[in-house]
Amino acid sequence: MIIDTHIHLYDGGWPPQSKPGLTAEQMLLLMEKYGIDQAWISPATGFVKDFRASNDKLYQFTRAAPNRFVLFCTVNPNHADESLDEISRCAEELRCGGIKLHPWLQSFSASYGIVDRIIEKCIRYRLPVMFHDGTPPYSTPLQVARLAEEYPEAKIILGHTGLLDLYRNAIAASMRMVNIYLCICGPAIGDIEQIFQEADNDRILFGSDLGSSDTSILDDFIGAINHARLSDQQRKKLFLENAVKLMGNGR
Numbered sequence: 001m002i003i004d005t006h007i008h009l010y011d012g013g014w015p016p017q018s019k020p021g022l023t024a025e026q027m028l029l030l031m032e033k034y035g036i037d038q039a040w041i042s043p044a045t046g047f048v049k050d051f052r053a054s055n056d057k058l059y060q061f062t063r064a065a066p067n068r069f070v071l072f073c074t075v076n077p078n079h080a081d082e083s084l085d086e087i088s089r090c091a092e093e094l095r096c097g098g099i100k101l102h103p104w105l106q107s108f109s110a111s112y113g114i115v116d117r118i119i120e121k122c123i124r125y126r127l128p129v130m131f132h133d134g135t136p137p138y139s140t141p142l143q144v145a146r147l148a149e150e151y152p153e154a155k156i157i158l159g160h161t162g163l164l165d166l167y168r169n170a171i172a173a174s175m176r177m178v179n180i181y182l183c184i185c186g187p188a189i190g191d192i193e194q195i196f197q198e199a200d201n202d203r204i205l206f207g208s209d210l211g212s213s214d215t216s217i218l219d220d221f222i223g224a225i226n227h228a229r230l231s232d233q234q235r236k237k238l239f240l241e242n243a244v245k246l247m248g249n250g251r
Contacts (some may be wrong), residue, residue: 055090129155142169174199206243
């Protein structure tokens, strides 16, 4: 069994001139094929356009199999009041399981005061917050780590564990702050091995970035895990146990 903690709904609204990605039915078939029991999904278009409308589309997309998806709705810190209101709506009406922020695409710094207010709101609703990370200038792991230090009761997920260049910073951030979780969604095979050697193995998650029509990404990302020198217990924690513990509410 696998919980994929990092996938997207692509509805054709972003990237520019793109076509819609997988339908719910296609995604569920892929999940069955690869043994993915549950997926945490966020709306790609919502990072750059109307996030409320995108969250609604995400909700409708997941109605095909609500028990197989956990909604990670998005908001945009550049629209402060609307974002705070939307977190409440997503938690209370859409029953989301988390919030996804993308500092790089949304052009905001984790040091903005509104981001602190978003984290405080998510703490109130017990929602983990996943950040895109690994792409400067706004999305480095250590920039996000400041929030984890400021708010130790928050659950902060580094959505790419620094990607290829900044994974060491992600490791350092997680070693310092016990409320930081690392999502293996991008690092290379040798980097994955180092992450498991140095970081807390109970706070490492699996993610694939699935959502577009290019489904080979599942082979690539699951293959990287299977080729890394990890024990069976480490793979079990990565693919399933840590995500279950983090969500903590049976979703």
